[in-house]
Amino acid sequence: MGAEFVQFSLTPILIGSLAAIACALPGNFLILRRQALIGDAISHVVLPGIVVAFLITGIVSAIPMLIGAAGAAIVSVILIEAVKRLGRIEPGAAMGVVFTTLFAGGVLLLEQSDTSSVHLDVEHALMGNLESLIWFRAEGWHSLLDPAALATLPPELGRIAIACALVALLTMVFWRWLKIATFDEGFAQALGIPATALGFGLVITAAIAAVAAFDAVGSIIVIAMFICPPAAARLMTNRLETQIWWSIAFAILSAVLGYVFAGYGPLWFGAQNAVSAAGMIAAVSGVILGLACLYGPHRSRIGVGREDAAV
């Protein structure tokens, strides 16, 4: 665990873990509200948002792209709601219509606008680029105390840290409301909690997390982080507080193990090159969920469902 680790692995692992936590936190509420696939929809529309931001500003820079992606996420949420209400279409289908269309629009814009010359391509958007977020100037653990070296940390680290802190802060501030509205929306409304606005706010928070994480881990892998750690946590406990802590633990575990397996795993088998870290993180989170499905203490449904499950 020397200088090389700090230089090449510390920042990607930190970024991966923060991204995983930022997604897992809202994911807990989304899966309880049966809106797990909102994360899926958002991560698809990030692409057109980024392309439009690029076409407007003409530069490849983080801030306009993040704004574009967040804007697209909000537009898609509004469109999904509109299709659902105006067309009286069930939520899943409405979501499918909107995000596939926006994604297709994004790909078309990308092809038409000849952005291939700049660093903006679909594969990058899907797969992310975690491995490249290394800390060039680091010379060892002491660099953590060296302001000159700290100034050269990958900017993605700062952005994801801020996003993660924001998501955590929002979760804590709205904790009681979120808890009540998630389990009993009618009761929440009776108490005067603006449940609809809260639900919209939750989706926007998820969008912020997705967009910030997209930067580093790619848009599709974000879905795994939205769903797998919270779903596994759900099978471990019946208490929401405990579930949140489990989900954070699973998120960090997936990110760290995934990165290590991706970076060092192939070497153990005698291969020369690392594999995609983002993909490996998603795969590890899937393994964790699989184990929770098989052995989690609260894995089965209680009551009516149990008879169904026995058939």
Add this chain to the structure above:
Amino acid sequence: MNSFFSALLLQAGYNAALVAIGAALLGFAAGASGTFLFLRKRALVSDAVAHATLPGVGLAFILMVALGGDGRNLVGLLIGSAITAWLGLLLIEWMTRRTRLAEDAAIGAVLGVFFGLGIVLLTVIQTMSSGRQAGLESFLLGSTAGMLFQDALVIAVGGTLAVLSTWLLRRPMTLVAFDADYAAAMGYNVRRIDLLMMGLVMAVTVIGLKLVGLILIVAMLIIPPVTARFWTERSHKVVWIAGAVGAVSGYVGAAISASVPAAPTGPIIVLMTAALFALSLLFAPVRGVAAAILRHRSFQRRVHMRQGLLALSRQEPIREPYTLRLLTREGLIRPDGVPTDTGRAQAAKVSRDERRWDIARQVHQDAGLTGRYDGLTPIEEVFTPDEIDEFDRRIGKPFAVGGPA
């Protein structure tokens, strides 16, 4: 424009024609088989199926190269993708049945994890000596530029087979989609039919991979059924309309992309489908937005008309501007607000109708009949002439506006 029409008429070359026909067949198969998923409220299962094909493509490539063959053999890649897609489906089913996780969480988990695995395998392939130009990325978004005759053939044959199977399985699948309990009572094995339904979707996904790519094939499965739903209330019609929507989008989309430079086939086909969806959402006769607005307007008009005429009969002043405009336009009042003869006659009729309803509600406590009183339904539509005569006897003789003389 010219090149577009020649593509549309299959005159833009042998390959373009094959692609257009293949896309139409694929669109039809996707729309029709997607209908059953949509009706079963499982539209997004197709999303998971599509993403779950990627690791199969990668594994098949690695395996074929390891066995000394050409990794790019399309049939081999498709078989691989079918295997992992099927595995993904089984995992979704297992998770929803065996754990308390809801179906959407299971779908999302399979989608994200399988896609992640697929990406891992793609990076493995990129480092293999024979993998540098594998072009497997084209499975993400589809590619027709490099389409070979063999690829077009797979789509055409596969699309035909999928259409045929949809047609053969349409009855049990409709039944299960609408009322699984009833289907079970009829002796159908619901679980097997569900798996068949998803197997068909999986087949369409695998066939469509090369054309529109794994992310966009989802659109071909979801959007046409939703579009078709606007046009009819009957399930068997939804299937065929969805098929038609998919076929038209596939055909026209392929023609556009063949005639316009830098127009990737997959996205163009999806946007065609989306355009048909938007048109249907806005202009479908019963469920469309425009029809709903017109219905609302006509309802509003009838309410204002009725209230205006009742006010006339009671000789009350009308101040509501819309009511005034309406009555003037119909020639029931003069611009200065004084009722015309027709206006007086109609007001008398409406007021009589209202009094008949009053009596009807006293006489008949039956909510089935008097429940239809909404201030708009003429009483003649609910009661027989004999009954109305009875009401009239209680009210007394008709009289002109202004009260009994």
